[in-house]
Amino acid sequence: MKINTAFWRDVRFLKWAGQIAFLFLLFNIVSNFISQAINNLNATNLPFSWRFLGTTPGVLISEGFVTYPESGLQALQVGMANMLRITLSGIFVATILGTVIGVARLSKNWVVQRSSTGLVETIRNIPLLVQIFFWQAVILSFPRPEEYDRGEMIFDISAKGIAFPWLDAQETSWLFGVWFILSFIAARRIFKWRVSVMESEGREAYPGIASFVTFIVWNIGGWFGGYKAVGVIGFAASLLSDGFELLPRIGIQSLIIFIGFYYSYKYISKEIKRTRSAENRGILTDDDIFKIIMAGLLVLILAIGLFLPFGITISDFLVGDEPFFKADWGIPQFLDGVQNRLNWELTGEPFTLSYPEIIQAGQSKFSRYSPDVGKVMSVGYFATWMGVILYTSVFISEVVRSGIMAVAKGQSEAGLSLGLKRSSLLRLIVLPQALRIMLPPMGNQYLNLAKNTSLGIAVAFPEIVAVGQTIYNQEGQTVAVFLIWMAFYSTVSLILSSIINYYNRKMKMVER
Secondary structure, X not given: OOOOOOHHHOHHHHHHHHHHHHHHHHHHXXXXXXXXXXXXXXXXXXXXXXXXXXXXXXXXXXXXXXXXXOOHHHHHHHHHHHHHHHHHHHHHHHHHHHHHHHHHHOOOOHHHHHHHHHHHHHHHOOXXXXXXXXXXXXXXXXXXXXXXXXXXXXXXXXXXXXXXXXXXXXXXXXXXXXXXXXXXXXXXXXHHHHHHXXXXXXXXXXXXXXXXXXXHHHHHHHHOOHHHHHHHHHHHHHHHHHHHHHOOHHHHHHHHHHHHHHHHHHHHHHHHHXXXXXXXXXXXXXXXXXXXXXXXXXXXXXXXXXXXHHHHHHHHHHHOOOOOOOOOOOHHHHHHHHHHHOOOOOOOOOEEEEOOEEEEOOOOOOOEEOOOOOEEEOHHHHHHHHHHHHHHHHHHHHHHHHHHHHOOHHHHHHHHHOOOOHHHHHHHHHHHHHHHHHHHHHHHHHXXXXXXXXXXXXXXXXXXXXXXXHHHHHHOOHHXXXXXXXXXXXXXXXXXXXXXXXXXXXXXXXXX
């Protein structure tokens, strides 16, 4: 006997109604919060505005690709670039250092094992901000540059930072930079090819040596002129730029809408295809239906929104004519920049070596190195860089150690029984299996490193938080700057998470 249940008591109705009600509640809370903040600003004669992004802030930034920014937007871009300098280099160095420390903690050598354990226990139990202050104090303990120090030098440490030689980019540096990136792709393909030979033929194929030789030979050939072949990318960019300039404003919106519909279609098709497996038997659950409807609803909102005034503003901004931002780096301008940088008609060496030079010395606080030659790690940069790298590396070492210990002991015994050396055993058997376990927590440490760079404000390092604070103290646009902070850090975190999730899915074991 079938019992008719009222629809408001049906579990499917309650699930949908609850989720929709939560979305409306969340939207209402956020909109009320923003409205209240804007009203409060209006009451203090500081109405909410984005115009400060297009006006000259009149501030000096101690380091970055621009020290006297022409607009608030450019000042924030300098802060973003400084933050990314520490984040990208820090992830690379912290991963290597953390892996070494993690392996050292598993060493059978008593001195190595105890010293690495002591390092981990010391660094992870001291607050990161204290460590940043410590490294700042270390640099400030060195003497200031004196008059007899004037002139070029190879290497120098003083209370003004650490100076060392550096490669100065020339006109063709962009061409060689792209060539250098391609060398990693070529080396990786050679590595995979030699590994496949080793697995199929059962002989030593030396994949590491082959990929390293490929990397060296590729870049040597590029240095002597091969890199100019990259200029074809610049030619393609010029054609795309001409196409965007011919495209009307409505075409920009239509293109974005088309891309949104395309990826929405792919997502919905993927979800439906997944339900056709033998396990799901083609039955869509309530959650599946909800996700499909939300994907279609979001792309519909995108399509409608892009033809409202805000959408027109976005399309103007993409081509560089938006009046509030005064952007000169819309899509056509960006592509023109690519074409100019990747121009195969450029000649000369891509880089020249320059040495640091002290141009002002003495006990004055204004003693400094030349900003035009060599490279100087400022006190703030060095303190922040060392602090976040060491702090993150000890946590990565624990991730590496736990990942290695999670691999079954029988795997190591089987490798040793085949005659593998311990180094080969670790590289070929243990680490590839441990990496599947290590990736998710490693991603969390990368996110922590990116966000911990904001502590650079304590040592006057001009990352995005420090620059933003200076701007909102001057302009009074606190809410606008906070929104930019949140959008930037969310974007960086989502990009890092997407990369980690991609490799996590790629490394996932295929189950039958």
